[in-house]
Amino acid sequence: MPTDITVNGRTYRWMDRPLVVVCVDGCEYDYITAAVAAGAAPFLGRLLAGAGTSIIADCVMPSFTNPNNLSIVTGVPPSVHGICGNYFFDPERGEEVMMNDPRHLRAGTILAAFSQAGAKVAVITAKDKLRKLLGHQMTGICFSSEKADQVTLAENGIENVLDRVGLPVPSVYSAELSEFVFVAGVKLMESERPDLMYLSTTDYIQHKAAPGTPVANDFYAMIDRNLARLDALGAVIVVTADHGMNAKHGEDGQPNVIYLQDTLDAWLGASKARVILPITDPYVVHHGALGSFALVYLPEEAAAQYPAAERIAALPGIDMVLTRAEAAAKFELPSDRIGDLVIVSRRDTVIGTSRDRHDLSGLDVPLRSHGGLSEQKVPLLVNRGVGKQPGTRRWRNFDAFDLGLNLAVRTA
Ligand SMILES: [Zn+2]
Numbered sequence: 001m002p003t004d005i006t007v008n009g010r011t012y013r014w015m016d017r018p019l020v021v022v023c024v025d026g027c028e029y030d031y032i033t034a035a036v037a038a039g040a041a042p043f044l045g046r047l048l049a050g051a052g053t054s055i056i057a058d059c060v061m062p063s064f065t066n067p068n069n070l071s072i073v074t075g076v077p078p079s080v081h082g083i084c085g086n087y088f089f090d091p092e093r094g095e096e097v098m099m100n101d102p103r104h105l106r107a108g109t110i111l112a113a114f115s116q117a118g119a120k121v122a123v124i125t126a127k128d129k130l131r132k133l134l135g136h137q138m139t140g141i142c143f144s145s146e147k148a149d150q151v152t153l154a155e156n157g158i159e160n161v162l163d164r165v166g167l168p169v170p171s172v173y174s175a176e177l178s179e180f181v182f183v184a185g186v187k188l189m190e191s192e193r194p195d196l197m198y199l200s201t202t203d204y205i206q207h208k209a210a211p212g213t214p215v216a217n218d219f220y221a222m223i224d225r226n227l228a229r230l231d232a233l234g235a236v237i238v239v240t241a242d243h244g245m246n247a248k249h250g251e252d253g254q255p256n257v258i259y260l261q262d263t264l265d266a267w268l269g270a271s272k273a274r275v276i277l278p279i280t281d282p283y284v285v286h287h288g289a290l291g292s293f294a295l296v297y298l299p300e301e302a303a304a305q306y307p308a309a310e311r312i313a314a315l316p317g318i319d320m321v322l323t324r325a326e327a328a329a330k331f332e333l334p335s336d337r338i339g340d341l342v343i344v345s346r347r348d349t350v351i352g353t354s355r356d357r358h359d360l361s362g363l364d365v366p367l368r369s370h371g372g373l374s375e376q377k378v379p380l381l382v383n384r385g386v387g388k389q390p391g392t393r394r395w396r397n398f399d400a401f402d403l404g405l406n407l408a409v410r411t412a
Contacts, residue, residue, distance in 0.1 A: 002014040002118060005117055008081075008108070013405050018194060018195055018233075018234065019195070019197070019236045019404040020199065021072065021198050021400045023200040025178075025201045026242070026243060027239075027241035028375070028377075029056060029379050032381075035216070035220035038212065040221040041224035042228075043225075044220070044239075047381050053386045053408075054379065055380040055381070055395045056395070057377075057380040057396055058394065059243050059378045059396070059397045060331070061344075062278055062293035063242075063244065063370050063372060064085060064278055064279055064291065065203070066086045067084050068398075070083040070109075070134075071398040072398050073111055073134055074108070077333075081105060083104060083133065085279075086100070086278055088278060089274065098281065100129045101133075105136055109134070115139045116137075121140035121197070123142040123200075124199050125143075125145075126144065131147075139157070142157060145178075148161045149161075165184045167179075178202050178205070178222075178223075181201050182199065185199045201223075203242075206245040210368070238381070238382050239379060239380075240397040241378035241379060243371075244375035245370050246347050246374055247367070248367045248369045255290060255367040257350050257352045261354040262355055268299065273298050273299060274339075275351075275353045277295075277353060278371075287363075290350040290351070291351070292372030293371035294351040295338055296343060298339075298340040309341055317346050318349075322344075324342070326342075382403050382404065386403060387409060
């Protein structure tokens with residue numbers, strides 16, 4: 001008999017109907033309100049108008065994809081689950097590595113726990129980089145639209161995805177990569193009716209197009225149509241985001257970049273300090289690996305540390321410089337996986353390493369990106385009413401499963 005499930009210190013009620021948690025990558029709240037105002041998103045409009053619940057929540061810092069997706073599916077911040085970037089400096093190995101391998105994960109997921117207790121669980125992600133982390137120790141269906149043509153029953157718990165969805169494999173840089181996630185989610189809800197489904201898109205459109213633009217509104221119209229279908233199929237739906245998105249360029253359209261490795265090389269000597277950009281992932285064409293968050297590993301000499309921090313903080317466009325201990329406490333980060341200094345830039349500014357390490361040739365529109373505190377506000381929407389909560393509650397995107405399973409009002 002299904003029972004309550006406790007994961008990472010939180011207890012979740014067994015679902016009485018399917019729950020779909022959607023992480024819309026890079027969903028600044030304004031995308032939703034602008035699409036609703038333009039008449040492009042009637043379903044989301046009804047949620048905002050009171051037919052459901054709409055909350056503005058905080059994502060985890062850094063406001064990047066992997067840390068937030070993992071927070072949503074574990075219900076805890078990176079200090080517990082360990083995934084604090086897409087990319088990090090592994091001190092044990094002495095090398096910079098992608099943080100997309102489950103060996104980096106320090107906590108179990110809600111998805112895995114429910115699947116082990118007998119729930120039918122499905123995960124669909126746009127980019128394959130997230131699939132192994134999200135599907136860690138989970139039984140059920142787990143695949144990416146990026147590699148939808150390579151699914152096998154043994155590896156992904158499903159086969160013939162292209163035939164079932166009726167769409168070709170999308171380009172990794174496209175709106176269709178995310179649309180495939182939604183259409184596949186609707187098809188699965190019609191055919192398999194999973195008890196728990198997690199859908200995670202990609203922020204290609206948000207990197208390219210500001211809220212309210214025709215391209216953005218078309219994208220949210222697509223999301224809206226598919227959410228309405230899931231709603232009509234009787235699912236409880238929670239929509240949230242991994243991070244927001246802001247313009248990071250000047251009036252001339254050129255990105256505002258602080259090339260921090262070049263700056264530190266000039267101050268301390270070449271390669272004395274090491275700048276790590278946790279936004280780095282294999283898909284950098286649309287943001288050139290530029291975001292508003294960086295880690296700095298300083299040389300051994302303690303004397304270098306305080307002046308470096310103070311000088312970085314004085315650079316134009318810097319929002320905040322924190323020591324390792326300060327950042328671990330303030331942003332709930334694993335202290336062994338961040339630098340001696342944690343740097344956050346302002347809303348319109350990004351941080352790079354060395355100028356010659358960033359290929360900006362793929363930026364065919366002025367840079368929009370994320371990573372800072374300026375992208376921390378994200379939507380948290382439910383297609384149900386929610387029991388009264390303390391007005392002082394700080395909502396997080398990783399409250400999504402708590403909302404969907406524990407707080408959403410259940411009806412017969
Ligand atoms: Zn993202």
